[in-house]
Amino acid sequence: MPYIVSMAKSKNLIVKPNRRTSHEGSIPNIGGINIFSSFIIPYLLFCTGMMDFYDRTVIAGMFIMLLIGFFDDMVELTAYKKLLGEIIVGLILIVISDKQLTYMFGFCGINEIPVWISYPFSLFIFLLVVNALNLVDGVDGLASGLGILICLFFGIYFQLAGDVQLSMMAYAMVGALLIFFIYNVFGGKSKIFMGDSGALVLGYVIYLFVVEFCKISEGVVPNVNPYLLMRAAPVVAICVLAIPLIDTVRVMTTRIKKGISPFKADRNHVHHLLLSTGLKHREVTFILLGINVIFIVLGLLIRNLRIEIAAFTVTACAVILIFSLWRTVDKYNRKEIIENETQNTGIIE
Numbered sequence: 001m002p003y004i005v006s007m008a009k010s011k012n013l014i015v016k017p018n019r020r021t022s023h024e025g026s027i028p029n030i031g032g033i034n035i036f037s038s039f040i041i042p043y044l045l046f047c048t049g050m051m052d053f054y055d056r057t058v059i060a061g062m063f064i065m066l067l068i069g070f071f072d073d074m075v076e077l078t079a080y081k082k083l084l085g086e087i088i089v090g091l092i093l094i095v096i097s098d099k100q101l102t103y104m105f106g107f108c109g110i111n112e113i114p115v116w117i118s119y120p121f122s123l124f125i126f127l128l129v130v131n132a133l134n135l136v137d138g139v140d141g142l143a144s145g146l147g148i149l150i151c152l153f154f155g156i157y158f159q160l161a162g163d164v165q166l167s168m169m170a171y172a173m174v175g176a177l178l179i180f181f182i183y184n185v186f187g188g189k190s191k192i193f194m195g196d197s198g199a200l201v202l203g204y205v206i207y208l209f210v211v212e213f214c215k216i217s218e219g220v221v222p223n224v225n226p227y228l229l230m231r232a233a234p235v236v237a238i239c240v241l242a243i244p245l246i247d248t249v250r251v252m253t254t255r256i257k258k259g260i261s262p263f264k265a266d267r268n269h270v271h272h273l274l275l276s277t278g279l280k281h282r283e284v285t286f287i288l289l290g291i292n293v294i295f296i297v298l299g300l301l302i303r304n305l306r307i308e309i310a311a312f313t314v315t316a317c318a319v320i321l322i323f324s325l326w327r328t329v330d331k332y333n334r335k336e337i338i339e340n341e342t343q344n345t346g347i348i349e
Contacts, residue, residue, distance in 0.1 A: 001183050004034045005190050013074070015193060029073050031180050032197025036066050038176035039201075043169055050165045054097045058208065061092040065130075065204045069197035079263035082196075083127070089204070090126040094119060099211045101125060103218045105234060107307045122211075129210065130203030132244035135251065137199045139271045140281040141185040144177045144194060145289045146243060147202045151177065153240050153296060154209040161216050161224050166209070173205055185282060210237045230303040232310035239299025239314060243270070243292045246318045273325060277332040291321070 008014060008028030015029040040059070051059075068085040071077060077085075094100045100122040104110040113121065137143035155170030183192050194202075216224055217233035230236055238245060247270045252262040274284045298317065302310045 001034050001038075001179055001192070002190065004028070004030065005183070005187075005192050008192070015073075015195075027191055027193050029193040029195040030070065030197060031184065031192045031194040032066060032069055032073075032199070032201055034192075035173075035176045035180050035194065035198045036062075036201055038179060039172045039205075042175070043172040047165050047168050055165070057092060057097045058099070061089050061097065062201055062204055064092070065089045065200045066197050069195065069200040073195040073197055079261070083263070086127055086130055086200070087123065090123045090130075093204070093208070094122045094126065099208055101211060101214060103214065105214075105217070105232065105307050107234070107311070125210070126207045128245070128248065129207040129241065130200055132241065132248040133203035133206065134196060134199040135248050135269060136244045136271070137194055138269055139275065139284050141181050141285040142271055142288060143199055143202065144181040144184060145285055146292060147177045147206070148174055148181065149289065149292055149296070150206055150240055151209070154206075154213060157213060157216075157228070158209075161221065161228050163212070163216075163221075166212055169205070170209060173202070177202070185285070206241065210241070213237055232303055232305055232307045235307060235310040235314055236299040236303050238311075239295040242295035242314075242318070243288050246270075246321065250322055270325060273329045277329060 005028055008030050013028055013030050014026040040062075044059075047055075065086075068077075068082065068089065072082055100118050102113050102118050104113060133143060133147070136146065151170045151173045155167050155174060158170060159167035180192070180194065180198070183190055184194065214233045214237065215221060216228065217230045219229060250270075251266075251268055254268060255262045255264060255266070270288065271284050274287065275281070279287070295314075295317070298314065302313055305313070
């Protein structure tokens with residue numbers, strides 16, 4: 001990491017403060033390069049002998065995703081060019097590597113998904129997960145902290161399920177993110193940002209974990225402890241990714257209601273709203289990490305409920321969370337308006 005930071009500064013691979021950011025000073029934004037290399041070296045070292053053709057295409061797709069993110073960090077690709085790149089990588093992962101969602105666990109009476117529906121549905125989920133992790137990367141430690149929580153959950157699950165390769169992949173990502181988290185949050189002069197190169201790779205890996213997690217609960221993987229089979233596995237996966245998914249759906253819905261492009265950047269994300277109440281970066285990060293932990297616990301508690309009931313429960317909790325956030329921000333804004341009016345009145349008098 002020190003080498004990456006030094007190299008980024010010498011090559012001017014930095015991001016300066018702008019209307020979309022809340023940092024001060026010029027900070028290197030290629031932390032994704034370090035995350036990828038810190039992840040891939042131990043993974044290949046321990047898992048090369050277990051890899052088949054499909055696993056190699058997964059790694060190839062991840063590398064292409066890294067390049068897309070890196071180019072976006074350097075030249076700022078348009079939203080549609082970036083989306084096109086994500087679609088190409090998604091198709092590599094879904095079609096060639098066969099990492100697709102094929103089972104709905106009885107949701108609305110649906111079990112098996114036909115292939116012609118599975119491909120576009122899986123691609124939609126892929127784009128949702130990848131961009132959710134990308135969009136939540138707005139304050140120090142948030143994206144990496146969520147990534148650590150999510151990958152740690154899946155790593156433990158895959159280990160319990162006996163899938164050594166997937167658990168090694170998850171743990172390798174936890175280790176890579178943990179080093180980045182330290183530099184990103186506590187780095188001082190060595191501070192570095194994840195950038196799109198890191199966020200896109202993280203979203204790519206997490207989508208892979210979601211697919212494999214759901215496949216295990218389908219019962220298609222042999223010799224798995226029945227206790228690990230979850231009746232509402234997709235809902236549990238949503239809970240594990242709660243903060244990124246809830247915020248992305250909320251922001252996209254708000255933009256569409258206002259008649260603007262869902263890809264247009266703004267400062268309406270949950271971390272921006274919390275920052276507007278006077279909270280510091282670290283406070284926002286740890287509050288949202290705590291909320292995500294609560295959703296993970298909720299997911300485990302409802303894992304064997306009927307999937308419709310589990311989905312309703314999580315949706316209700318998400319709505320309550322969003323409503324509480326709006327109330328908090330609105331209350332703070334009203335307080336500021338009253339204080340400003342009081343100060344202005346005093347000046348006039």
